[in-house]
Amino acid sequence: MQKIAMIKDNFSMAILHYKIISTNISSSFIRDLLEETFDKYELFQRTNDIQIISNGGSEKDKIK
DSSP: OOEEEEOOTTTTTTTEEEEEEESSSOOHHHHHHHHHHHHTTTGGGGSOOOOOOOSSSGGGGGHH
16 A cells, blocks of 8 residues: 655645655655755755744654
8 A cells, every 4th residue: 555745835835846666655755855945945044033833743753
């Protein structure tokens, strides 16, 4: 069975990035998805704070 993980902007409701995986989704998979999204939209260079809202998964503790 395949699974999909998405990064969505809650303001515009746009899907910013997604990946499909056929194995279990791990925290490192979600961390990598977030990093790819930040790279894609050059969010690491922003000087304003970015608020990340999650479902309480462990990946939020691994983002630097």
